[in-house]
Amino acid sequence: MNATKHITFSPARIAAIASNTLLELVRLKVFYFMLIFALLLIGSSAFMVRFTFQQQFQVLKDVSLGAMSIFTWLLATLSTAMLLPKDIEDRTLYTILAKPVPRLEYLLGKLLGVLAMLAIALVFMSALFLVVLYWREQIVLAETARTTAPEELDAALREVRGLTFNINLLPGIGFIYLKAAVVAAMTLLLSTFASSWIFTVIVSVMMYVIGHVQPIAREYWLGAIPGGTVASPVLKILLGLIAVVFPDFQLFNLVDDIVVGNAVSAVMFMKTAGLGFGYVFIYTLVGYLMFANKEL
Amino acid sequence: MKIRLLAIAIIVAFGMARLPIEQRITEEHRAAFFHGAQLNLGLRQQLGQMGFLAALSGFRAVVADVLWIEAHNAWERTEWGTMKLLFDTVTALQPRCMMFWDMASWHMAWNASVAALNDKTQPREALRLKAQREYIEVGEDILLRGIQNNPDKGFLYEKLGALYDQKMHDPCKAALYYEKAATFPDSFPYVKRIAAFRLAECPGHEREAYDKLVALYKMGKTERVPTLFTKLHELEEKLSVPPQQRIYSPKIP
Amino acid sequence: MPDPAISIHNVTKTYPIPFRKEIVVAVKNLSLDVEPGQVYGLLGPNGSGKSTTMKIVLGLVRPTSGKTEIFGRSSTEVESREDVGFLPENPYFYKFLTGEETIQFYGKICGLSGAKLRERTKELLALVGLENAAKRRIGGYSKGMLQRIGLAQALVQEPRLLVLDEPTAGVDPAGSREIRDLILDFKKRGLTVLLCSHLLSQVQEICDRIGILHEGVLVREGRLDELISIQNQTELILENASPELLAVIAREASAGGARLVEQRKPQTTLEQYFLDVTGGRK
Numbered sequence: 001m002n003a004t005k006h007i008t009f010s011p012a013r014i015a016a017i018a019s020n021t022l023l024e025l026v027r028l029k030v031f032y033f034m035l036i037f038a039l040l041l042i043g044s045s046a047f048m049v050r051f052t053f054q055q056q057f058q059v060l061k062d063v064s065l066g067a068m069s070i071f072t073w074l075l076a077t078l079s080t081a082m083l084l085p086k087d088i089e090d091r092t093l094y095t096i097l098a099k100p101v102p103r104l105e106y107l108l109g110k111l112l113g114v115l116a117m118l119a120i121a122l123v124f125m126s127a128l129f130l131v132v133l134y135w136r137e138q139i140v141l142a143e144t145a146r147t148t149a150p151e152e153l154d155a156a157l158r159e160v161r162g163l164t165f166n167i168n169l170l171p172g173i174g175f176i177y178l179k180a181a182v183v184a185a186m187t188l189l190l191s192t193f194a195s196s197w198i199f200t201v202i203v204s205v206m207m208y209v210i211g212h213v214q215p216i217a218r219e220y221w222l223g224a225i226p227g228g229t230v231a232s233p234v235l236k237i238l239l240g241l242i243a244v245v246f247p248d249f250q251l252f253n254l255v256d257d258i259v260v261g262n263a264v265s266a267v268m269f270m271k272t273a274g275l276g277f278g279y280v281f282i283y284t285l286v287g288y289l290m291f292a293n294k295e296l
Numbered sequence: 297m298k299i300r301l302l303a304i305a306i307i308v309a310f311g312m313a314r315l316p317i318e319q320r321i322t323e324e325h326r327a328a329f330f331h332g333a334q335l336n337l338g339l340r341q342q343l344g345q346m347g348f349l350a351a352l353s354g355f356r357a358v359v360a361d362v363l364w365i366e367a368h369n370a371w372e373r374t375e376w377g378t379m380k381l382l383f384d385t386v387t388a389l390q391p392r393c394m395m396f397w398d399m400a401s402w403h404m405a406w407n408a409s410v411a412a413l414n415d416k417t418q419p420r421e422a423l424r425l426k427a428q429r430e431y432i433e434v435g436e437d438i439l440l441r442g443i444q445n446n447p448d449k450g451f452l453y454e455k456l457g458a459l460y461d462q463k464m465h466d467p468c469k470a471a472l473y474y475e476k477a478a479t480f481p482d483s484f485p486y487v488k489r490i491a492a493f494r495l496a497e498c499p500g501h502e503r504e505a506y507d508k509l510v511a512l513y514k515m516g517k518t519e520r521v522p523t524l525f526t527k528l529h530e531l532e533e534k535l536s537v538p539p540q541q542r543i544y545s546p547k548i549p
Numbered sequence: 550m551p552d553p554a555i556s557i558h559n560v561t562k563t564y565p566i567p568f569r570k571e572i573v574v575a576v577k578n579l580s581l582d583v584e585p586g587q588v589y590g591l592l593g594p595n596g597s598g599k600s601t602t603m604k605i606v607l608g609l610v611r612p613t614s615g616k617t618e619i620f621g622r623s624s625t626e627v628e629s630r631e632d633v634g635f636l637p638e639n640p641y642f643y644k645f646l647t648g649e650e651t652i653q654f655y656g657k658i659c660g661l662s663g664a665k666l667r668e669r670t671k672e673l674l675a676l677v678g679l680e681n682a683a684k685r686r687i688g689g690y691s692k693g694m695l696q697r698i699g700l701a702q703a704l705v706q707e708p709r710l711l712v713l714d715e716p717t718a719g720v721d722p723a724g725s726r727e728i729r730d731l732i733l734d735f736k737k738r739g740l741t742v743l744l745c746s747h748l749l750s751q752v753q754e755i756c757d758r759i760g761i762l763h764e765g766v767l768v769r770e771g772r773l774d775e776l777i778s779i780q781n782q783t784e785l786i787l788e789n790a791s792p793e794l795l796a797v798i799a800r801e802a803s804a805g806g807a808r809l810v811e812q813r814k815p816q817t818t819l820e821q822y823f824l825d826v827t828g829g830r831k
Binding site for chain 2: 051054055058059062063065066069070155179193208209212213215218219221222224243244245248249250251252253254255256257259260261262263264265268271272275278282285286289290292293
Binding site: 016023099 | 564604607608609610611627628629630631633634635636637638639640641642643645646654655657658659660662699702703706712
């Protein structure tokens with residue numbers, strides 16, 4: 001008699017596949033990206049000494065958050081694109097699906113593994129960024145204390161602190177993660193029917209770029225641009241298709257404005273995050289439909 | 297085939313359902329001053345293909361910073377025209393960054409205007425003065441556009457007040473913008489004082505200015521700076537305030 | 550009557566050719582049963598439909614028509630795979646895992662955990678002779694070791710059926726012999742084995758029944774000894790027979806209406822000879 005009793009939906013199975021995926025991605029030395037990021041951070045900080053401290057903090061935050069954005073996007077695209085093709089090519093997929101593992105759990109496990117890797121990468125990069133920000137802040141505070149008249153000291157120190165850490169940076173980093181999560185789910189969907197991982201990467205990158213102009217297409221389609229009517233019906237249909245098919249990545253591009261002082265309310269965060277989760281859910285659902293039907 | 301059609305149907309249905317939601321959320325973001333950057337064809341020409349693509353793909357802050365550094369380098373070479381173009385691009389990319397608007401207007405209204413006034417290659421003083429004036433107006437325009445993009449922040453109002461005060465010598469406009477800046481909770485305490493001082497210099501607003509100065513006086517020791525007393529005295533003389541009602545006295549510190 | 554381990558009913562699998570009206574027929578109207586406890590050899594040239602048949606049995610591919618069952622449960626149900634262990638042809642496992650971690654991974658996805666999983670892992674590593682390589686990464690394993698770890702993962706949830714696709718392909722003779730012995734051991738324990746192999750000599754040694762596929766059609770099927778025996782011939786092997794005795798036997802055969810077809814010295818197999826010379830596995 002075999003040793004195991006079948007469980008219809010098993011979080012433990014998903015967790016086993018997810019942790020294996022995470023291990024696979026980490027052992028692929030993907031964390032060497034972190035090293036490049038760290039060098040970039042500290043390098044950019046040292047490079048900026050000829051500017052005012054306001055400019056230094058601005059550049060430090062912009063470059064660090066921009067680097068986080070680009071690395072998580074790259075990690076999400078490249079690591080997700082190769083997951084399925086590699087398992088198929090190595091026939092490991094057969095050994096897994098020949099076990100009592102539903103295809104949905106396999107796919108969820110893979111996606112969660114990637115999301116876990118992205119979270120770890122972002123936590124590491126954020127921690128490093130905040131440490132460097134704090135370090136630079138302390139240097140500037142000490143300099144300011146040394147050179148500012150006593151009656152203006154409080155205001156001056158407050159000004160310096162106001163330019164460094166801002167609590168809204170945290171939801172900003174959350175949006176970076178959300179965007180990468182949507183990219184990962186989208187890439188996984190593409191890989192369920194793509195003929196090669198290169199095709200997956202190319203289409204994912206294309207969708208990423210077009211996703212940043214989707215809002216323009218949407219606004220023309222919905223007639224939300226004052227005076228912006230589209231005369232040609234063919235163009236209007238094309239704009240509608242772009243709006244409907246491609247995701248709106250601009251919705252998650254809030255960190256640039258957060259760095260310069262915009263605040264994110266809890267309601268705004270929940271709504272935007274909700275939409276992000278909606279994207280991840282739908283892409284995963286459609287990816288499952290394609291994968292469930294895939295001839296192996 | 298059926299599954300593929302179902303998949304496409306789900307994507308399309310989700311797409312149709314999310315369009316109004318996304319539009320609503322985008323509008324809420326805009327109301328909170330997000331997505332203000334104008335990524336249009338003009339910007340595309342200034343940034344080049346890669347820069348525009350980078351800006352479009354969520355890296356506009358980094359692109360803005362790179363251009364800012366280029367503007368700084370242009371400043372070191374005193375290439376005022378190049379600086380102006382770069383500032384326009386930077387502020388288009390990052391319309392919510394106070395520092396960019398402030399520094400851009402400072403470079404134009406202070407540095408470039410003084411350089412124009414002292415331009416040894418221009419022998420005619422009238423033309424040098426004209427160039428100076430034009431640069432100051434460029435600085436003014438920058439701040440006005442900055443305020444349009446940032447009506448919720450007092451900082452640029454204060455800077456515009458300083459520009460009218462120090463460069464255009466227009467105390468009435470200076471007072472107006474200092475006053476506006478003072479209404480914001482994060483403004484420095486001196487801003488409302490300066491607003492009152494400039495109002496005191498604005499013809500036809502003496503009574504109004506005097507009332508404001510008296511109110512400041514009554515706020516206590518922190519507001520009772522020497523200039524306050526000087527302005528109070530000037531206005532009490534101008535308005536012929538009865539002695540027993542006067543606040544100013546040379547003996548009061 | 551217990552359910553057959555594998556039951557294939559009128560299975561046909563076709564693949565459309567993109568942009569053309571023709572189709573490729575991979576398997577045509579296949580029906581066969583594999584009884585519990587049997588070692589069944591599925592043979593055929595390349596492209597005959599063996600792999601497709603295996604994948605249909607394992608539920609990895611859906612048949613165009615017909616159905617397959619594992620111990621009475623449809624192959625399309627995930628639960629049917631509780632009873633199956635599969636070793637694909639030329640498998641690559643996750644190179645970054647050690648042998649031990651590989652078995653544990655497959656154990657976890659089968660629902661095993663904790664002490665039970667650790668025990669089972671140790672047991673399987675001992676069974677396939679990989680205790681000394683347990684902590685080494687799969688990326689450093691030889692072909693023979695990969696096949697053995699593959700067998701171990703196939704057995705992790707103690708399945709009643711093993712499906713093995715070319716289990717000894719690319720393995721050296723000693724390793725191949727060990728895998729063959731393992732399969733015979735599985736048979737003794739009552740496991741059912743479905744085996745695909747091009748090594749016909751090995752199939753001949755271990756299989757009870759065979760099916761031969763050709764262009765998707767089952768052309769022959771039955772007990773191995775019945776299929777390959779030459780019905781009208783009898784083999785006698787004598788030791789220390791003198792030439793006079795051999796002459797008497799030949800005369801008697803002729804008188805009885807039979808014909809002496811061949812008289813020769815029996816041969817050992819090249820494999821056995823090789824193993825004798827090299828001393829087998831170290």
